[in-house]
Amino acid sequence: MLHQASFQSLRERYRRKELSPVDVARSALDHAERVNPRLNAFALIDRDAALAAARASEQRWHCGRPAGPLDGMPLAVKEFAAVRGWPTRRGSLVSSPQPAEQSTPFVQRLEDAGAVLLGKTRAPEFNWKGVTDSPGFGITRNPWDLSLTPGGSSGGCSAAVAAGIVRVSLGSDAGGSIRIPAAFTGMLGLKPTFGRVPVAPLPSAFSNVVHTGPIASDIHDLKEVYGVVCGPSAADWTSSLPVPAVAGDSTRPPASLRIGLLASKRWDDSVPAVKKGMARMLAVLAQAGLSPREVDYDVAAASAAAAGFYRVGCAAAVRNVDPSLHAQLDPGLLAFSQDAAAMTLPEYLLLCQQRDMHANQLCALFDQVDVLMLPTLPICAFEAGRNTPAGWPGDDWMTWNPYTPAFNAAQAPALSFPVWPDGHGGLPVGVQFVAPKYCEDRLLALAGLLQAELPIRVADLD
Known part of the structure; x- marks a missing residue:
């Protein structure tokens, strides 16, 4: 299908006038409309707006004046992001259906760069959990197996990318919400440093643990999108950082990186598929001349402390809802945030001290290594419509993601790369x-080095 070609390939064909952004947008929209009834990946598909953007892109390319590298490229954004003219429902029936008057800064950057936004992707209510379903808007499913969850909370993003509808979608991550669905659907997922991608209006209920970043089926396309959306904005004071180095700008060749492999005792309770995926990754790194050495970091303890901030964010989201509407909220969200809602100031300050301790330990670790390697999750995708796998003790989703929240609290960048272990049901791990x-x-x-040896796969639902 036309829209599944790489951004570089599309640009070359646009430049030679062999292909129109309108044709590519129609191809992507038709695909989305065919498969979305089965996936429930999109909360909103705006064919008219997408085709209008594509026609404007067509005109720019015809005149030889594209707006940027993303001009005419189909993309999608998660429900949380304000897009002018579209509602910001955040997966909840109690949110306003009124269209936003202004796009959030990173969306405006995409629009200014000529990207063709197809619509908004599904998320659980107020992004509260690591799977994607909600009482008001149903269950989002995994393109590789429709009986399974794509993860969450950016599950609609990963489902749209894994199904080949778009090559990149922008999500958010406060406890693993980009990396979890990337791992469950076999995609790339980047959680940048906190503040790299500006968001407004502020404040977010999740405060300084929530990060915005891309889920993608190709590292080169991911880098191009990231290069457009990152950088400081006057609309978001947390984004007052230097413009980061992105595609091809690394001062250190990947083959020279010192990689620290997290001590196996920290993830030895992972399922066999995850262990096999880690072994496969180590073999690929060895072929590239990289020799990871074992290092220790108590990621589970760091994630447990970080989970406290996540629960505080969920409690804040609930507190912002009129109590008369609580009966319409996801019962799991109410239960999940109950303890955090009663947290005292001394308890919160202790949580801050724990976060600082673990973040400092991580910072010290990076004196020894350049990159830390560990599983994204200890499990593979499980049944859709559940918060935890069948037979799992309890219904608390944060008991099965002990390796992701730590890096939200530390505000460090993290990337999930997919591996497909043989003999484990054909499911990816991260x-x-x-x-x-x-x-x-x-x-x-x-990731560029790895993709050459471990190509990203996209599901075929047609």
């Missing part, structure tokens, strides 16, 4: 790479 703050360039360079 290997997570973490770098020091502001060092996304290391992760992007490493």
Whole structure:
């Protein structure tokens, strides 16, 4: 299908006037409309707006004046992001259906760069959990197996990308919500350093643990999108950072990176598929001349502390809802945030101290290595419509993601790279790479090296 070609390929064909952005947009929209009834990946598909943007792109290319590298490229954004003219429902029936008057800064950057936004992707209510379903808007499913969850909370993003509707979608991550669905659907997922991608209006209920970033089926396309959306904005004071190094700008070749492999005792309770995926990744790194050495970091303890901030965010989201409407909220959200709602100030300050301790330990670790390697998750995708796998003790989803929240609290960049172990039901697993703050360039360079040996797969639902 036309829209599944790489951004570089599309640009070359646009430049030679062999292909129109309108044809590509129609191809993507038709695909979305065919498969979305089965996936429930999209909360909104705006054919008229997408085709209008594509026609404007066509005119720019015809005149030889494209707006940027993303001009005419189909993309999607998660429900949380304000897009002018579209509602911001955040997966909830109690949110306003009124269209936003202004796009959030990173969306405006996409629009200014000529990207063709197809619509908004599904998320659980207020992004509260690591799977994607909600009482008001149903269950989102995994393109590789419709009986399974794509993960969450950016599950609509990953489902849209894994199904080949778009090559990149922009999601958010406060406890793993980009990396979890990337791992469950076999996609790339980048959680940048906190503040790299500006968002407004502020504040977010999840405050300084929520990050915005891309889920993609190709590292080169991911880097191009990231290069457009990142950088400081006056609309978001947390984004007051230097413009980061992105595609091809790493000062350190990936083959020279010092990779620290997290001590196996920290993830030895992972399912066999995850262990096999880690072994496969180590073999690929060895072929590239990289020799990871074992390092220790108590990621589970760091994630447990970080989970406290996540619950505080969920409690804040609930507190912002009129109590008369609580009966319409996801019962799981109410139960999940109950303890955090009663947290005292001394308890919160203790949580801050725990976060600082673990973040400092991670920072010290990066004196020894350039990148930390560990599983993204200890499990594979499970049945859709559930918060935890069948037979799992309890219904708390944060008991099965002990390797992701730590890096939200530390505000460090992390990337999930997919591996497909043989003999484990044909499902992907994620290997997570973490770098020091502001060092996304290391992760992007490493992912480019890995993709040459481990190509990204896209599901065929047609």
